[in-house]
Structures are given as C-alpha cells and as structure tokens.
Amino acid sequence: MQEESEPKLRNPEMEGSRKPTTEPPSTALAYQDPHYWNERFSKEEHYEWFKDYSHFRHLIQAHIPSTSSVLELGCGNSQLCEEMYRDGITEVTCIDLSAVAVEKMQKRLEAKGYKEIKVLEADMLDLPFKEECFDVVIEKGTMDVLFVNSGDPWNPRPETVAQVKAMLEGVHRVLKPDGIFISISFGQPHFRRPLFDAPDFTWSVEWSTFGDGFHYFFYVLRKGKRLSRDESSSGKKEIPSISLFQEELEGEDFIFRTNIDENS
Template identity: 75%
Template sequence: MDADQNPKASEKKTIGPPTTSAYLDPHYWDERFSDEEHYEWLKDYSHFRHLVQPHIKPNSSVLELGCGNSRLSEGLYNDGITAITCIDLSAVAVEKMQERLLLKGYKEVKVLEADMLDLPFSNDCFDVVIEKATMEVLFVNSGDPWNPQPETVTKVMAMLEGVHRVLKPDGLFISVSFGQPHFRRPFFNAPQFTWSVEWITFGDGFHYFFYILRKGKRSSADEELSQSHDKPLVPTISMFHEELEGEDYIFRTNIDEMD
C-alpha cells in the first residue's frame, strides 16, 4: 500500500477516505479510479519480485484478484508471464486497465469485471492465483481480530473457497498482505482446503507477509499450526517517511488497532 513512487505530480494522491468503511463501497472505488491513474498497495512488484519468481513459470496461467490500477500484471508480463487474467469489481478500473494494457501492447492480458467472492471461472483452470492487499478489504469493520464478525468470516471463506476451486490440483495461491499469520492461519487452514501454508516477510518499515499456499500439499504439520495459539507477531514501528504518509499506514493501523 505504499504511495506511488513515480515523482510526477499528476500521480501523487492524497491519503484515502476519512474512515476505512468507504473501502467497502463500490461507488468509492469507481470514483477513485476515475481520477487516479496508479496506486500500489503493499509495495510495488519490484519489492517482492524475488519472492514471486521461484513460484511462477513463464507458461503459468495466472489470475490476479482486485487488480485496481496496480502495475502488478505488467511486472509479471515483463518477466515473461503472459497468460494473465485480471479481475476487479469496479467497471471503471477494468476499463482503464484494459486501455492501459492495450496501449502498452500487452494484448494477451485479459481484464474482466468480476467479484472475487463469486469467481466466474471453471474448476481447476489456473496454475496461480495472486492477490495483493485485496483480501484486506474484507476485514474492514471486522471487529475483534481474534473473533471476527460472522459476516467477515463468511466473505473471507467465500473468497478462499473460490480460489481453491479454480486452482489446478497442484496450483498455487499467493497472498501479499499485512495480515499477521496468527490471524490468517485459521482461515487458510480451514478443513475444506488441501493446501499447505507458509509465509515470508519482507519490507523495510512495515513487515509485509508473502503467503504461499500449495494446493494438494497439506500435511499434519499444517493441522497442528491451525490449532496453535502463539502470540501474534508484533509489527515493527520503524517506518520510512513515505510509509507514514502512505495509505497503508491508515489502513493498517485501523485494522490492527485491537491487536
């Protein structure tokens, strides 16, 4: 969620809405994407490219959830991964992304208007599903992070069940998040899923989490982790100036305020 690193004044945007509740409003996103050309949540691709490369092959079919106006798909494309499908709930975001990619000659990339809670794809059709901070929106107004509201649980599980369904039997789900493992594992390790769960941290200020979920690779160790109750990781407070000004600071402190 760091602010766009491009120095052009036209791409400098003010911090987001006064409350995170607005992130749940589709009209907010349509209005925002109408004016905003580019914004990267949770760092741009260059910050975690070294974590992605070992897991995505050039011939992989990739689904990106909640593409917004991120350049993640462009980064993947420039690394030789061209079978990419991007979805977003905002028709404005989809239209602008389509135009941008066509202008750059990325004709193979598909951009569709779709809801990640009801994925319009057949079973077992993607090698990789990737999301960057899209899942975070589902936790807005979730209440106590130790015991989220039932509505939050329902939405998160709908998303994960859809991702698990569209992944091929040996597919991979990559989630780039600031959600701490202690709070993500109960969802990721729900009994209906067959994937293993691991994560890597990255970032210079906030510690972001790069989750890797491998379908069909669940083990007894994953079962034990899902039942453990370790103390949650404490995020670092050493932040760069741009992170203090960025939208992820507001978003994260609101979500984590009860940690």
C-alpha cells in the same frame, strides 16, 4: 530485524505510484464501497499498495513459473500484471469489481501492447471460472479490504469470516490440483492462518516477509500439500517490527493497516 543506519533513499520515479492522487477516505469502511472505488479510479491512473513490484519480485520469480496461468484478484490500477508480463509470465487474467478500473486497465494494456492480458469485471466472492483452471491465483491487498470492518482481529465478525471464506473457497475451486494461491497482505500469520487452515482446504501455508519499517507478508498456499494437524500447528508465529519510516507513516497503507489491525 536490524535497523538501517542511513535514511532510506526515495525513488522519484515511483513517487506517483506510492501517493494516491485522491484524498484517503475519512473512514476505512469506504474501502468496501464500490462507489468509492469507481470515483477514485476515474481520477487516479496508478497506485501500488504494499510496496511496488521490485520489493517482492524475487518471491514472484521463486514461486511462479513463466508457463503458469495466473488469475489476479482486484487488479485496480496496479501495474502488477504488467510487471509479471515483463518477467515472462504472459498468461494473466485480471479481475476487478469496478467497471471503471476494468475499462481503464484494458485501454492502458492495449496502448502498451500487452494484448494477451485479459481484464474482466468480476466479483472475487463469486468467481466466474470453471473448476481447476488456473495454476496461480494472486492478490495484493485485495483480501485485506474484507477486514476493514472485522472488529476484534482475534475474533472477527461473522460477516467478515463468511466473506473471507467465500473468497478462499472460490480460489481453492479454480486452482488446479497442484496450484498455488499467493496473498500479499498486512495481515499477520496468527490472524490469517485460522482462516487459511479451515478444514475444507487442502493447501499448505507458508510465508515470507518483505518491507522496511514493518513487514508485509507474502503468503504461499499450495493446494494438495496440506500437512497433518500436528505438523501445521507447529508453525511459528511471526510478529513484525512496527518501527516506521516517515514515508510509511504518511502513506495510505499505514491508514489502511491501522484500521485492519486495530479495528474494534
């Protein structure tokens, strides 16, 4: 990966979305506490994890047709659903475990005229939808929350594996036979693929990267397209550069990543 010869220009219009208006928690375990999120969302209007939409818009456009029915997991106060809507993807359902986030998102979308977007209070580990009802399920940083107390990333705790499995089973169930699951994550392929490739799932696994100082991963899992064991095992391992820009070192994403990849 080539290094940029000039400092990355900052976009003043995006500053509010990259810096949380609340202080990051003293421990990453707070990210699994519903009370933390309710309190945070009550004070914070908007925050984007893992870069804003402009950095991966080309990947969204490549994989999500405008006619798709989309489920977003853990919408929080992100503008992802709005950005997809403006790109013509209008059949979107958002869920979040935080009642505060859901209420504020509903009011924000109504005020902006995005009345077609549905926002529901729901648990991604127990999705309240019938089988095979969405073309696309997407999450951006939501699954990563499950890993903040995972221990050794090469051998995560059984509790973590059980939660991730419950989430993935729900996603697989609600996807249509040819649906896709998009996971936008810090988690590197050699940590994520053993979970994505569990025997119960029929999806193929591929990924792209985006970002500046280090990579974020854009996973695309296509239901019903799983390769044979021999073919899938030939996939490359991709380890990102960890050369960081100053704004990334100062951001909450870096704190989150440190706890995910180095927790023990």
